[in-house]
Amino acid sequence: MKASTVAAIAEVGSIVADAVRQAADPASIWEPLRRIASFDAAMISIRDPLTGQHQPLTNKGYEEPLLRFINREYLSCHSYDVARARRKPIRMQDVGPSFYQTRVYREFLADAGYREGFTLVLRSGGERGRITGLMTMSFGEARAADCLARRGLELVAPVLGRLVDVSRNSTWLTRMLESNAAAYMVDSNGNVIPAGPGDTPIEPSAVTISACRRLLASSNSSLVGYGARREGETWERVHIVRLPDIPPMNSSHVVLMIRHAALPHGITERELEVLTLISRGMSNREIGARLHISPRTIGRHVEHLLLKTGRANRSALASYAVEEGVIKLGL
Structure with a gap:
């Protein structure tokens, strides 16, 4: 691997560390990423841990119709499923000839002049971690998406997964929360502190608070599921993430994100x-x-x-x- 690529990977790590602390603009990540893979357009999006929907964090070159498609309909496409299952950057050609007959290629990528691209499903905590977002890259020249570029993106993937981890950045967490959702911090004693913006329309049930305490007593880092049943067919849709221990605090904490939803x-x-x-x-x-x-x-x-x-x-x-x-x- 070239020394310039190694330096670019290190720079991405530094930018992500600053961005998570809100000390850097996430868009500044594109310059070193372009030294890893010379893309013509790229996007990184955040995954809402409660709904599974995606919202762009930073975009470089995609026009709005394609950007909207990638963050909505593309998530139910076969090629996205392949990327999620392989847990590594995949190219169009890796999916097979069928990709060139798909809607995303025929209606969006081909017309825009993109001949190759990468899809990388981002995770926090390594290959087996929870999904936190998505990165796509598109290239006018197919040869630009070579094995060296893929290897570089593979090495930087864990860092990018942390960049879009809403539990690490309260601003992005607030941005993802809908009007029918709320966020809290919960400690090992079951004390609940509102962590989201403004009023908290949803009070967590005893079942959900107990799940937070059990997570803190275990070695697990996160948990997603359904808590207590509310009115009718409505349930608590819950995402719990362990926070790093902070020395001044007397006990460990989790971030609890919760909304009301029907079972799928x-x-x-x-x-x-x-x-x-x-x-x-x-x-x-x-x-x-x-x-x-x-x-x-x-x-x-x-x-x-x-x-x-x-x-x-x-x-x-x-x-x-x-x-x-x-x-x-x-x-």
Whole structure:
């Protein structure tokens, strides 16, 4: 690897450290990133940990229609799924010939003159960490997206994952919160302190506060799931992230982000419980014993879950539950 690339990677790390402390403009990251991969357009977006929606943090060169597509419809495209599963930067050619027939290529990339590109799903905490955002790069010359550029982006990916981690920057956390969402700090004693802007329309339930305390007592860094059921079909949609220990504070803390939402795909509360236990590797017999219902009934719930979520098998259901945080807290 060239010395200039190594220096650029180090510079990205320095800029991210300053940006997280709100001491640098995130857009300043493009200059060293261009020395790693000479892109013609690029974008970094933040993922809302509660809704899964993306919002651009900084954009260099994409026009608004394409920028909007990348942060909305593209997230349900096959090529995004490939990038998320591989956990490394992928190029158009890595997806295969089918990519050049997709809507994103035919309607957006080809017309703009982009012949190659990278998609990198950003994570905080390494390859197995939680998804925090997305970076895309587009190139007019396909050869510019070579293996050296991919290797450089792979090395800088963990740093970029921290850049868009909303739990590390209160300003970006506030920016992502919708009117029906709230943020809190919770300590190991269960004390709750509002951390978001203005009023806090959502008070966390005892179930959710207990989940915060259990996370602090464990070695885990984060947790996503559904807390208590509220009115009708509304649930607490919860994202909990451990904060680094701060010496002046007497106990450890988490950031709790919470909003009200319905369960996905029309699944029922019982199906949520079954899915939660499937994600832990339990058999139908074990799940039945835990929920005090027969294994045959559990089997029917599993069939319903496969149909509703569109997953092919039990293993895919377990991956879906973990990846998307479709689990019941406190079970």
